[in-house]
Amino acid sequence: MPTGTILVADDDAAIRTVLNQALSRAGYTVRLTSNASTLWRWVSSGDGDLVITDVVMPDENIFDVLPRMKKMRPDLPVLVMSAQNTFMTAIKASEKGAYEYLPKPFDLKELTSIVQRALEEPKRRPAVELDDAGEGMPLVGRSPAMQEIYRVLARLMQTDLTVMINGESGTGKELVARALHDYGKRRNGPFVAINMAAIPRDLIEAELFGHEKGAFTGAQNRSSGRFEQADGGTLFLDEIGDMPMEAQTRLLRVLQQGEYTTVGGRTPIKTDVRIVAATNKDLRHLINQGLFREDLYFRLNVVPIRLPPLRERVEDIPDLVRHFFSLVEKEGLPAKQIDQSALNLLRRYRWPGNVRELENLVRRLAALYPQDVISENLLEHELSQPSVSSMEEETAESVNLGGSVERYLSGYFDTFGDALPPPGLYHRILREVEYPLISAALAATRGNQIKAAELLGVNRNTLRKKIRDLDIQVMRSTR
Template sequence: MPTGTILVADDDAAIRTVLNQALSRAGYTVRLTSNANTLWRWVSSGDGDLVITDVVMPDENIFDILPRIKKLRPELPVLVMSAQNTFMTAIKASEKGAYEYLPKPFDLKELTSIVSRALEEPKVKKPVDIDDIGEGMPLVGRSPAMQEIYRVLARLMQTDLTVMINGESGTGKELVARALHDYGKRRNGPFVAINMAAIPRDLIEAELFGHEKGAFTGAQVRSSGRFEQADGGTLFLDEIGDMPMEAQTRLLRVLQQGEYTTVGGRTPIKTDVRIIAATNKDLRQLINQGLFREDLYFRLNVVPIRLPPLRERVEDIPDLVRHFFQLAEKEGLPPKQVDQAALNLLRRYRWPGNVRELENLVRRLAALYPQDVIGEALLEHELSQPTVSALEEEESENINLGASVERYLGNYFEQYGESLPPPGLYHRILREVEYPLISAALAATRGNQIKAAELLGVNRNTLRKKIRDLDIQVMRAFR
């Protein structure tokens, strides 16, 4: 039978009653208060084996006294509850020394399970003041799915565990990686990101590990790699599923031994980085296809985090819309909002591009339309424009590329029969392929050349030259 005294502090009488009934039935002695001063008096007198408290109290915020509680009684587990279900609430609870954070409304079975675990294995956490980090909101959303992510992130902040983030394109994988870094123990070190899909496969090893002078053609000087640049901080390996097998082998060796050699080098270099990987692909399927090493997967998938697509958390859309309008306003654009009918339309939309698509839409609304309040009719027009998901873009590119090459070769051999076509076939086919591919990328990004370059995995200056050489018309508003 469970034993122990639980101190409950909440200014909501209904919540105190519910907790008193549930914990008493579970066999605990419960003491109830509606203010922080009484709670502090009990704790300072040595009463209680565990604390359950709300954040915002009539007389004091619990985050103001939590460091004092942990300093006086570091062994006392404190469960923090809050209706302010934001990322920063979860982080502050963890950083200030709380044993666990529970968003309201909470599940009573889950709460009693946490209480039981906390009393059996009390944990002592060293509180860390995060006031110097700032009050910025790196993640937005109060849905149950996001609340679970906040709680996981809060537990990971003071660890160096390797994390694997899985989610569709546009769900915010790099944002989560940056949050883990910016609010974690390595926040004073560098955050270095590398996108495997945006780098030529034969250059990935040099990008990751650096290279010596003369290691390959064009290596005129020694160059540091991302591991060296991220030393003491965090290395974010985005789209890890696109990493070639040779580089996977070298990465596995680094994770196993904690050291690497540059391309063309012989001297092992010790590395001190936290690895966060991300993918929008099913790595298990890639393993079955022989395209991804299973042993590397287990090394990277220490703590998996799944980011839900926006269609699974439509209740977060109003908060996200307000957040993106506020960002646009800070950038000098006029303040705007959407009416209720427009919000309902946004909730019904499928969002193939997820949060990134919503952000682009909101910024476009802020920049291009004079209305202070955006209505349903305008949104219907915007959402009726062609949009494709990242996966559909990739598949359509592959289909169009193959069709263009087959069509071009077919025409040539039909024209010339068994004789060789005239010289220059490579460049003519390349032009045939590049024009529709670049045009499609510009259309998908609504003429934004920076995003189109990222989508294609090419340098922005290279894209500009291609646009000029191929005489591609770009939307005037985004030049």
């Protein structure tokens, strides 16, 4: 039967009662207090085998006490609970040396299981002070799905484990990768991102590993690759499922041996980077199709993280809306609020473009409407318009991003039966593809034509001409 003394600190009498009953039934001796000073007195006198404590106490914040506890008794497991269920709470708990973080309300069975594990295998974790200057919210949401992600991220911060982030487009995969970097032990190194889908396939190897002068036509000088640029930091490989097989083989060697050669080079170069990969595709399906190496998959998928689509965490929408309105206000757009009926409408919407679509909607509302309070009627009008995500889906169907060019054109010709379509087919199909593609790129870069041109892989002047010829409306970037 379990033994040990548990010190419980919480200013909520109901929480203390529940924990006392559950832990006593499990066989532990329990001591209860409603303040941090008593808890500190017990810990400093050597009492207790494990601590369960709330964050905000009447006399002191536990994050101010926790470093002193860990310095005095480094092997004392501390479980931190909080109703402030944010990403930063989970990170601070880990950074300050907590054994585990539990959001309120918590599951008693899970809590007693963690207590037993902590007492059987006490773990000493290094305490690293978090820079409060970066107190922003890189991730927003208090839903159970996001709480689990926060806990996983908190455990990964002080490791170099390779992480694979899976999620639909617009769920925030790069935000998670940046959080892993910005709050991890490589935070003082560079964060370098590369999107496999945005680079011509024959240039990906040179982009990743660099190239020597004369390695291929147009290689006028030696150029460093993303691995060299990210040395000492984090390399984020976005849309890893679009990486060609030749580059996959080179990447596998880097993960196995910790070194690579430039394109056209012969001397191995040592690399020191943390790899975080992301995809919106089913890599298992690509493996079965022979399009992705299974051995590379296992090397990348050391710690998998699934980001839920927004429709699976609609309870986070109010927090996200407030967050985005706050951001656009700081960028100079008018302050806005949203009424309850409008929020209810947002919860019912399916959000095919996920959090990115919600952010774009908030930006439009702040920029285009004079009303201080956003109503349900106004939202109904906005949500009835073609969204960026739907345009992206049309584009994907047209250019074989998940669909088939052959199937698209076959369906197009079928509509004419035995007759031929009218002349001008090339330019008509091209316009159908280009308009939503360029519009989606401009929306993704918030109207920044330089970034949109880079994203599309075209010359900036070419993009400007296309925008003018296709009569695409560009919202000015606020950045």
